Amino acid sequence: MKYPLDFKDNFEKTLLFWIERFIRYKLTSLSNRLVKDKNSVAEVINSLVKGTSSINELSILVKKARNAGLSGINTYYKPLEKLYSYLTKLGLASMKEIDEEMIIDFLTSSTGGLSDASKKNHRIAMINFFSYIDKQNLEDDGSSHVFGIELKNWGGLRGKAGQKLPVYLTxxxxxxxxxxxxxxxxxxxxxxxxxxxxxxxxxxxxxxxxxxxxxxxxxxxxxxxxxxxxxxxxxxxxxxxxxxxxxxxxxxxxxxxxxxxxxxxxxxxxxxxxxxxxxxxxxxxxxxxxxxxxxxxxxxxxxxxxxxxxxxxxxxxxxxxxxxxxxxxxxxxxxxxxxxxxxxxxxxxxxxxx
Structure with a gap:
């Protein structure tokens, strides 16, 4: 099912809605081999279908899913939780105001001091999130808004040149x-x-x-x-x-x-x-x-x-x-x-x- 990119005339609720949709999608696509409590995961998914009232409520649901065995969800959610805090302070009126430069500014300001692995996780989360919206939004005229977030030129990663040699025992x-x-x-x-x-x-x-x-x-x-x-x-x-x-x-x-x-x-x-x-x-x-x-x-x-x-x-x-x-x-x-x-x-x- 596809949804309008903007709705409710409220940017915060719109952004929260899209993060909810994406997290629900990830919960149903991540490997569930390590899930210890299937009922908890099902409860979280049902709650996401109904929607949450705040980012804090969403965080509690994600924590519940993680504790049930879907630990990989944090790779996607934690960067998006930071993104929500960052974007909702900018006074945006529409999702269409978000562009790659804005996401690069967010990554630069929020990942300073993090390891390359953590920076890569943030980058992956951003690309996956906006790619999901690209495919799931639908306007009244039948068109879709495409963010096209690729982050190919984000300079926050040192790449392989900065890779450390592994520590080992002689x-x-x-x-x-x-x-x-x-x-x-x-x-x-x-x-x-x-x-x-x-x-x-x-x-x-x-x-x-x-x-x-x-x-x-x-x-x-x-x-x-x-x-x-x-x-x-x-x-x-x-x-x-x-x-x-x-x-x-x-x-x-x-x-x-x-x-x-x-x-x-x-x-x-x-x-x-x-x-x-x-x-x-x-x-x-x-x-x-x-x-x-x-x-x-x-x-x-x-x-x-x-x-x-x-x-x-x-x-x-x-x-x-x-x-x-x-x-x-x-x-x-x-x-x-x-x-x-x-x-x-x-x-x-x-x-x-x-």
Missing amino acids: EEEISRFIKAIETYPFRCEVAARNRALIKTILYTGIRVSEATNLKIKDIIPDSDIYLLKITGKGNKTRVVMIKSKHIKKDLDEWLSFRNCQKDLLFCNKKGTTLTQAYVSRMVEKILISAGIKKEKNGAHMLRHTFATLLYLKSKDLVLVQEALGHASLDTSRIYTHFDKNKLYKAASIMDDIK
């Missing part, structure tokens, strides 16, 4: 970290679970979210290995392996008293999914106990560690891509920066010149 640090996993004083009821989970991430390079959402059926013993069926970004599946000697003892101990909902392999004391924040705190505490200090101590560093070591020992970029589940080989290419042999060859290129 082989000596990996050895210390593994020893620290075994000796860290976890509570007895979660010790086996924590050791098995952290080792699984370290030895396979899977994402923290992929590890915490593993199901019992996803881990298959096969001779001296376990096959893990991983559901990654975009619901794409892949298979990774881990040698059973690394986790069998801890895994068997955990399974002996595991009590998880929805067939989860790992869970908290309530039987539900462990949070990424909890896993990262565990990793950080173990690193500290091992005397290892890094710029970033979260669990995602273990994935970078695996990928870096995999490339250095295999020199096979395609293998890195497949093992980590990267959609593009360009994403995996960053790990080639740690190849000291290639760098040494580059440093030696002038040696024969007199």
